[in-house]
Structures are given as C-alpha cells and as structure tokens.
Amino acid sequence: MSTFANPQETAKAPVPVSKRKAKGADLAKALIKNKMSLVGGSIVLIYIILAVLAPLISPYDPFEIDLVNKLQSPSADHIMGTDDKGRDIFSRILYGSQLSLAVGFVSVFIGALFGIVLGIISGYYGGLVDTIIMRFIDVLLAFPGLLLALAIVSALGPSLINVMIAVGVFSIPTFARIVRGSTLSVKKMEYIDAIRVLGASDLKIIFVHILPNILSPIIVQGTLRLATSILSVAGLSFLGMGAQPPTPEWGAMLSDGRDFLFTAPHIALFPGIAIALIVLGFNLFGDGLRDALDPRMKN
Amino acid sequence: MSATLTKEKEILHVKDLQQYFPIKGGVFGRTVNHVKAVDGVNFTIYEGETVSIVGESGCGKSTTGRAILRLDEPTGGEVIFQGTNLLSKSKREMRSIRKDLQVIFQDPFASLNPRRSVGQTLEEAMGILNVVPKVDRRRRAVELLEQVGLKEEHIDRYPHEFSGGQRQRIGIARALAVEPKLIICDEAVSALDVSVQAQVLNLLKKLQKEYGLTYLFISHDLGVVRHISDRIIVMYLGKVVEIAEKKSLFDNPCHPYTQALLSAIPEPNRKKKKERIILKGDVPSPIDPPSGCRFHTRCPLATDLCKQTDPELKSLGEEHQAACHYAEQIS
Numbered sequence: 001m002s003t004f005a006n007p008q009e010t011a012k013a014p015v016p017v018s019k020r021k022a023k024g025a026d027l028a029k030a031l032i033k034n035k036m037s038l039v040g041g042s043i044v045l046i047y048i049i050l051a052v053l054a055p056l057i058s059p060y061d062p063f064e065i066d067l068v069n070k071l072q073s074p075s076a077d078h079i080m081g082t083d084d085k086g087r088d089i090f091s092r093i094l095y096g097s098q099l100s101l102a103v104g105f106v107s108v109f110i111g112a113l114f115g116i117v118l119g120i121i122s123g124y125y126g127g128l129v130d131t132i133i134m135r136f137i138d139v140l141l142a143f144p145g146l147l148l149a150l151a152i153v154s155a156l157g158p159s160l161i162n163v164m165i166a167v168g169v170f171s172i173p174t175f176a177r178i179v180r181g182s183t184l185s186v187k188k189m190e191y192i193d194a195i196r197v198l199g200a201s202d203l204k205i206i207f208v209h210i211l212p213n214i215l216s217p218i219i220v221q222g223t224l225r226l227a228t229s230i231l232s233v234a235g236l237s238f239l240g241m242g243a244q245p246p247t248p249e250w251g252a253m254l255s256d257g258r259d260f261l262f263t264a265p266h267i268a269l270f271p272g273i274a275i276a277l278i279v280l281g282f283n284l285f286g287d288g289l290r291d292a293l294d295p296r297m298k299n
Numbered sequence: 300m301s302a303t304l305t306k307e308k309e310i311l312h313v314k315d316l317q318q319y320f321p322i323k324g325g326v327f328g329r330t331v332n333h334v335k336a337v338d339g340v341n342f343t344i345y346e347g348e349t350v351s352i353v354g355e356s357g358c359g360k361s362t363t364g365r366a367i368l369r370l371d372e373p374t375g376g377e378v379i380f381q382g383t384n385l386l387s388k389s390k391r392e393m394r395s396i397r398k399d400l401q402v403i404f405q406d407p408f409a410s411l412n413p414r415r416s417v418g419q420t421l422e423e424a425m426g427i428l429n430v431v432p433k434v435d436r437r438r439r440a441v442e443l444l445e446q447v448g449l450k451e452e453h454i455d456r457y458p459h460e461f462s463g464g465q466r467q468r469i470g471i472a473r474a475l476a477v478e479p480k481l482i483i484c485d486e487a488v489s490a491l492d493v494s495v496q497a498q499v500l501n502l503l504k505k506l507q508k509e510y511g512l513t514y515l516f517i518s519h520d521l522g523v524v525r526h527i528s529d530r531i532i533v534m535y536l537g538k539v540v541e542i543a544e545k546k547s548l549f550d551n552p553c554h555p556y557t558q559a560l561l562s563a564i565p566e567p568n569r570k571k572k573k574e575r576i577i578l579k580g581d582v583p584s585p586i587d588p589p590s591g592c593r594f595h596t597r598c599p600l601a602t603d604l605c606k607q608t609d610p611e612l613k614s615l616g617e618e619h620q621a622a623c624h625y626a627e628q629i630s
Contacts, residue, residue: 190405
C-alpha cells in the first residue's frame with residue numbers, strides 16, 4: 001500500500017483500465033508463452049478441427065467394408081492402411097475423434113456436475129453433512145477407477161452411454177475433493193461474512209460469491225480429467241465394455257488390431273497413437289492452464 | 300457527541316455471552332474439550348455512542364463481535380438488540396434484522412469479492428433486503444461512494460484496482476448501504492497505514508454524525524481507541540475486566556490489567572517519567588483458564604482470594620466498573 005494513499009490523490013492517478021476482458025487476454029498470453037500449454041493446446045485444437053471436419057475430409061466411409069482391400073499396409077490410397085474388413089483406418093480415426101471428444105466432455109461434465117454440488121455442500125455446510133459426503137467420496141476413491149467403471153458397466157450393460165456414466169462417476173471424487181477444499185478457503189474470506197451480515201441466503205452466497213471464485217481449479221481439473229476420461233473410455237472399449245462394433249472408437253479399433261499385431265501392426269498402431277496424442281495434448285494444456293491461473297506464478 | 304447526553308436509549312445489551320469452540324479429537328471427532336473464547340461477557344451500548352473493546356490477541360474481542368452478529372452461533376447468553384434477543388431468532392427472522400446491524404472488517408484485501416465491481420457490491424448490499432428500490436440503487440451507490448471520499452468514476456472498477464485505504468472506504472460504503480443503526484468495526488483500521496488510519500477514523504466520525512450511527516469498535520490499538528471512543532471495554536481471556544468512560548479509564552484505571560495495558564503506551568515527552576508495568580508470563584490457555592480471577596497468574600497484586608473467587612464487575616462511581624477484588628484500593 002502506498003503511503004500517499006490520500007484518496008483524492010490516488011483517485012486522480014491514472015488507473016489502468018483492466019476489466020475482465022483484459023484478464024482473459026492476460027491468460028491467453030500466458031498460455032501462449034508457456035511452451036507446454038502451447039503444444040498441448042495446439043494438439044487439442046487440431047483434434048477438435050479434425051473432429052468437426054471429419055465428414056468433409058475423410059476419404060472413405062468409415063463403415064464401408066471392402067474385403068478385397070483388407071489388411072492393406074499404409075499406401076497412397078489408404079494413408080493409414082485398412083483393417084481386417086478393408087475399412088479405411090484414417091477415416092475411422094477421424095470419426096473416432098468425434099466420438100472420443102464427445103465422450104470425454106460428457107463424462108467430465110457428469111463428474112464435474114456431481115462433484116461440484118457434493119464438494120460445495122460438503123465444504124460450505126461442514127459438520128455431519130461434510131463427514132457423510134466425504135466418507136462416501138472416500139469409498140469411491142478406494143476403488144481403482146477402472147475397476148469401478150467396469151463394475152458399473154457390467155451392471156448397466158455395455159454401451160457407450162453407460163461407459164460415459166461410469167467414467168463420469170469415477171471422476172466425481174476428484175472434483176468433489178478439489179471443490180470442497182477451495183470452498184473451505186473461500187468460505188473463510190471476510191467478504192462472505194460481509195454478505196451474510198447483509199442477510200444473503202445460502203444459495204446466493206454459494207452461487208454468486210463462492211462458485212465464481214473457485215472456478216479456476218475446477219477448469220484446470222476438468223482439462224486434466226478430459227485426458228483421463230478419454231483414456232478410460234478407450235480402455236473400457238478395448239475390453240469390449242464400451243463402444244460396440246462397428247463403431248469407429250479408438251479403443252475398440254485397438255482391440256480389433258490385437259489379433260493382427262504381427263501381420264498388420266498398423267491396425268493397432270494408429271488408433272494407439274491417436275489416443276496417446278490426445279491424452280498428451282490435454283495433459284500438457286491442463287498443466288499449462290494450471291500454471292497460468294496460479295497467482296504465485298505471476299511476476 | 301457527549302456520552303451523558305445520549306445515554307437514554309439502550310441499543311445493544313449483551314448478557315452473559317458465552318462462545319465456546321469445541322476441540323475435536325480422536326477417530327470419531329468427539330468433542331474432547333472447549334476453547335472458552337468468550338466466557339460470560341456483559342455490557343450495554345447506548346444509541347449514538349462509540350464503545351470500544353480493547354485487549355490483546357486472543358482475548359475474545361473479535362469473537363464477541365462475531366457472536367453479536369451471529370456469524371458464529373454463541374454457546375449461551377443473550378444479545379438484546381433494540382429490545383429483541385437476537386439469539387432466540389431463527390435464521391430467517393434474523394435476516395430481516397440484519398439491516399440494522401452491520402460490520403466493517405479488518406482486512407481490506409479479503410473483505411471485497413475480487414470478482415465483483417464496486418457498483419455490483421454496493422447494489423447487491425441494497426438489493427438483498429431490498430432496502431433501496433432497484434431503479435435508485437445505482438444513484439445511491441454513487442452517493443455512498445462520494446460520502447466515503449471516493450468518486451463516481453470508481454463505481455465500475457474492481458477491488459484490485461484500489462489501495463488498502465480505498466478498499467476500506469468501499470467496505471464502509473457497503474455497510475452504510477443498508478442504513479444500519481449499529482456498526483461493529485472489527486479492527487477496521489488495524490491493517491492500514493497510520494496516515495490512512497487517521498483519515499478513515501475521521502471518516503467514521505463524520506458518518507456517525509450524519510447518520511446517527513452507533514459504533515462498537517474492536518481494536519488492540521489504544522491510540523485509535525482513545526481517538527474514537529466514548530466508552531471503553533477492556534477484555535482479558537474471554538472476560539470483561541473493566542468498563543469505563545474514556546477519560547475515566549485513561550486517567551484512573553482500576554484494574555491491574557488495564558494499568559499494565561496503559562503503561563505500555565509510549566510517552567512522547569521524555570521528561571515525563573513513566574513507570575512501565577511489565578507482566579510476567581504468557582496469557583494462560585483459554586481451554587483451561589485459571590481458577591478464580593483469570594488474571595491472578597500474572598497479576599502483581601494477586602492474593603489467595605484472587606485464586607479462589609472470580610471477582611464480579613462492580614461499580615466504582617459513575618460509569619466505571621472493574622472486575623477486581625481490590626479495585627477500590629487501586630483507583
């Protein structure tokens with residue numbers, strides 16, 4: 001604080017016009033400056049563009065069976081080769097990116113939604129409610145994630161929607177824990193007390209004052225969680241619990257290629273690379289986002 | 300505002316207020332003990348006056364303020380505000396009373412939501428209990444800003460664009476927005492520079508005249524307290540040890556703790572020799588406070604009586620009370 005804090009004087013001093021827009025520009029600048037987030041962000045962006053443009057740029061119909069040209073190695077006609085039923089792998093990977101992104105976003109959304117609600121209730125009200133919710137979360141955490149998802153899918157039946165639900169459910173604990181922690185720290189701020197003294201209801205305090213102030217850790221967690229979710233969905237599909245053939249899902253494609261690993265390794269290789277890259281992209285981007293949003297990183 | 304003139308109408312009466320915080324332990328989080336932060340506090344505040352609570356860190360002065368506001372639920376006692384006991388009210392009933400009872404906090408950096416502009420903060424304050432109709436809120440917000448020494452152009456700025464002193468002014472404007480009767484200033488100037496402190500204190504005094512406010516001023520700074528108060532409450536380890544008019548307290552402290560506290564004020568005049576009373580030891584733990592008088596472990600005058608019986612607040616002439624067995628001899 002300046003010792004010249006005479007209000008009349010400081011009021012005259014030019015104050016930089018930094019509104020929320022400027023904040024967003026700062027964030028974008030920080031993300032571009034950070035090499036990790038730049039690379040990660042670019043990968044994610046390319047995937048999104050490819051997914052959107054898939055119907056336009058894919059050279060073949062991803063479902064078209066062409067037994068004459070089956071098990072072909074990559075060539076000018078089929079840049080990633082064909083699988084055991086002669087379907088073009090490149091086209092299938094393009095359509096698969098639509099699926100993977102959608103699945104990732106939906107399951108993260110499910111996890112975030114329930115995680116935020118449980119975390120805020122737990123952190124804000126505390127006491128017995130907190131204990132009950134957190135023990136429930138601990139139980140969820142105690143299960144290995146994939147095993148829990150497997151259990152849920154086998155109970156609900158194998159389908160992509162059930163896989164999304166299952167993966168969403170096992171994202172709940174991480175969100176709930178992060179949200180609870182942030183809520184606890186924001187709840188103690190004096191501006192929350194001030195608004196309580198003004199007679200605000202709990203709902204207003206939670207939605208208007210707490211939620212906007214804990215968004216950054218949620219966004220970071222969401223980005224990182226996207227990578228895990230996409231990987232888990234691919235894993236479940238690989239095990240036959242998710243997307244059913246002939247859906248062009250990367251995990252399922254990987255599983256199809258398993259039988260031809262020695263004769264036609266490209267069938268498994270390309271979906272594998274696709275999965276690895278998108279997971280890498282989201283992880284790098286999430287890490288960069290966390291650094292950019294961390295106030296301690298600001299100079 | 301001479302205290303004797305305005306002393307007719309009681310605005311706040313705190314009766315035997317207790318605030319115990321449980322200490323949880325063990326696997327199942329059982330309550331193993333209590334921190335007796337505030338243990339049977341009594342005082343009255345009259346309309347239009349400024350009463351200060353002083354004491355060292357951990358004596359329960361801020362906790363008393365929070366308990367009156369019901370930011371923490373007190374363990375026991377009564378808080379009678381304008382004739383109604385706040386502690387008997389439900390949360391819903393309490394909400395409508397809140398308009399008359401506001402607070403200004405210590406930390407100007409934590410007391411404003413960083414994501415809301417000054418205008419949003421002030422308009423929201425007026426909107427929660429609909430104190431000002433929606434169409435007038437913006438105009439009123441500008442008015443409030445001007446009253447606390449800020450300008451109209453500040454209304455769309457965010458808290459991070461202001462200095463500590465300016466933020467504290469915004470905090471004051473927020474409290475004023477609902478036109479309260481009593482404002483609890485919880486260390487309201489402690490986080491500010493000395494020069495800014497004086498400005499904010501003078502602003503508070505000015506606003507008191509304009510709005511006819513009553514202040515409960517919580518502070519550890521005797522200089523600040525001397526500047527602003529009509530009456531002073533001295534607390535030690537969760538209890539009131541002395542209540543007196545400002546002049547009477549500074550000239551004639553009747554509790555050994557108050558004497559020690561006042562002797563710590565630096566004397567600018569070097570020729571004036573001043574005896575410094577240095578207390579031995581630390582403040583005992585409020586988990587397991589000493590028997591009898593809580594001050595007996597550090598009191599230079601303690602006797603066996605002090606170890607056994609807890610002294611009541613007793614009157615020593617007009618508007619001067621002290622909780623010491625030997626108050627008459629000391630004075």
